[in-house]
Amino acid sequence: MHAPAWLPMPVRRTLRVVRRQWRIGVRHGRRLSAPARRAWRRSLHLRVVTLTLVTSSLLVGGFGWFIADRSTQILLDRAEDEVQAQMEGKVRYAYQQLSVHRQVRDQELPATIIATVDRLADGDSTESGGAIVSLRADTIPEIKPDSSITVETEPLITREMVREVAESEQVAQQIRTLEVAGTRTKYLVYGSPVPTSFGHVELYYLVPLTTEDRAANQIRTTVLVTGLALVILLGIVAWLVTRMVVTPVRVAARTAQRLSAGLLDQRMRVDGEDDLALLAASFNQMAANLQRQIVRLEEMSRLQRRFTSDVSHELRTPLTTVRMAADLIFSEREEFDPAVARSAELLQAELDRFESLLTDLLEISRFDAGFAALDAEHSDLVPIVERVAERLAGLAERVGVSIELRLPETPVIAEVDPRRIERVLRNLVGNAVEHGEGRPVEVTLATDEAAVAVTVRDHGVGLKPGEERLVFNRFWRADPSRARQTGGTGLGLSISVEDARLHGGWLEAWGEPGGGAQFRLTVPVRTGDRLVAAPLPLIPRDRAVDAVPPAIAAAPAAADEITDEPAETAEVVR
Missing domain, CATH: 1.20.5 (Single alpha-helices involved in coiled-coils or other helix-helix interfaces)
Known part of the structure; x- marks a missing residue:
């Protein structure tokens, strides 16, 4: 501002x-x-104890203040009742003594006033700890005021009180503080008019509240100490109780973390038969069931991978024999009848497809077994992209699709496995040509200091919402009828994902119905580097503004490693 x-x-x-x-x-x-805010967010124990201390402090403080206030008020009320009772007796006595004088000029009146004050104060000095009796007549100048103790009473008997007693002829009281002999003392001051034959005289009785103050201070100190002890005790109890509850929860959290890390033999210790013990027993039962299920699934997966690998290898031998016979028949098909020649061509095509399927299955089995190795070398990706486009030019021409290359004029050097990169691009461009619906397929290559990206864009039927997550699944097809002009195996994109992961890169998909699809391959320039962003956007620029970003299927090394341009912040990584 x-x-x-x-x-x-x-x-x-x-x-x-x-x-x-x-x-x-x-x-x-x-x-x-x-640090304090971080500890507050992360520690349930700290929050519970702190809230318990704060709440108990407020409750105990409020209750203690109420007790101290009520106790002080009770002491003050009792003192007022006592002083009021004594005051009534003193007023009667003063009236009896002063009523014998008919006029102010009576020579015996001053002596009577002094004797009356001494008599009224007799015993109070010891019993009340310094009580003061003052007899004065502010409306009668001839009468000089007299007090039982020689002390300045002006701070105690204020002008407002004098007016109320002398002029209004009413009983008044107030509490004032006076410093006597270097000590501040609180006084309860009572004033009452005394009717006489020559006019009204004011009698003031000043009683120190030292005993009551001392008792009130003792009560407050006792309440304060008791409250502090109670709050500390409640804090200790809250700490112990919370520790009893939080400790098993922490143990369960650590055990769950170990389980999620793959240590399936971790269990919680069961002590007693309470709710926490039931929680630990249920957790252990759940962990045991999970372990059994995971072991069973791993065994089934291992058997499946072994079966796939064994079948693929075993089929190689009969396939080779059939291939030799089919090649011989295919080479002599011109001498056969047209129907037999057509059968030879179909046999040859299906054998090619079957051999491609076996090759893909063997590659998948190597990925599953963890035997796939990266043969990385510094390669120029521009010739690789051009070679892929050249090899698929015949297919593109047959389906009426043109392949448009957008390549940099300078070489794009990266540390990659050329064979695997070419296989990924061949799968992506082949799928784009197949689904291109007669429209051009755009292949774009770009690089920066850390990454190289290739996007393959088609303008065909596109992908329905949710299919971006399924295109990389094995044997998944967007067309339920599985009608393909090229007769793919359904494993190409799955193998491509594994090839991208082997490079430490990403393979992502975007699509919308009727708007086509775009696939992006991103690999680091240097093997082992961590990808942070891609040089090319995943969502095409012609769709980035008006299209709602769908869920994105991808294959990064970790989901939290994906960072891209602002237009892609809504991508969901697979």
Whole structure:
């Protein structure tokens, strides 16, 4: 917020300095409080104990204040009742003594006043710990005030109280504080008019509340100490109880983390027969069931992989024999009848497809067994892309699709396995040509300092919502009838995903119904580098504005490694 322009320049400079210092202070405070905030977020134990201490402190403090206040009020009420009872007796006595004088000029009146004050104060000095009796007549100048103790009573008997007693002729009381002999003492002051034959005289009785103050302070101290002890005790109890509950939860969390890390033999210790013990027993039962299921699934997967590998290898031998016979028949097909010649051509095509399927199955089995190796070398990707387009030019011509290459003029060197990269691009471009619906297929290559990306874009039927996650599944096809002009095996994209992962890269898909599809292959320039972003966007630029980004199927090394342009922040990684 800027300072108003109408303020003088020095004021605006001062405001800017104040705002700057304020921001620096806020940042410094946040930095200093970061460990505490982090501990507060992560520790359930700390939150429960802290909230218990705060709540108990408020409750105990409120209750203690109420007890102390009520106790003080009770002590004060009792003192007021006692002083009021004594005051009534003193007023009657003063009335009896002063009523014998008919006029102010009576020479015996001063002596009577002094004797009355001494008699009224007799015993109070010891019993009440310094009570003061004062007899005065503010409306009668001839009568001089007299007090039982020589002390300045003006701070105790205020003008407001004098007016209420002398002029209004009413009984008044108040509590005032006076410093006597270097000690501040609180007094309960009572004033009452005394009717006489010559007019009204005011009698003031000042009783120190030292005993009551001492008792109230003792009560407050006792309540404070008891409250602190109670709060500390509640904190200790909350800490122990929370520890009893949180510790098994922490053990369960650590055990679950170990289970998720693959340590399937981890179990919780079961102590007792309470709810926590039941939780531990249920957790252990769940872990045992999961372990059995995972072991069974791993065994089934191992047997499946072994079966696939064994079948693929065993079929190689009869396939070779059949291939030799089929090649002989195919080479002599022109001498056969047209029907037999056509059968020879179909046999040859199906054998090619069957051999391709066996090759893909063997490759998949190597990936599953973890035997796939990367033969990386510094290669130029421009010739690889051109070679793939050249080899698929015949297929593209047959289906009426043109392949448009958008390649840099300079070489694009990266540390890759050329055979695997070419296989990935051949699968992507082949699928794009197959689904191109007679429209051009665009192949774009770009690079930066860390990554190389290739996008293959078609303008065919596209992908329905959710199919972006399925295109990389084995044997999955968007066309349920499996009608293909090329007769693919359904394993090409699955193998391509594994090839991308082997490079430490990504293979991602985007598509929309009627808008075509785009696949993006991203690999690091240097083997072993971690990918952060891709040089090319996954969503085509002509669709990035008006298209809602669908879920994206991908194959990165880790889902949290994908970072891309702002248009792709909604991508979901597979």
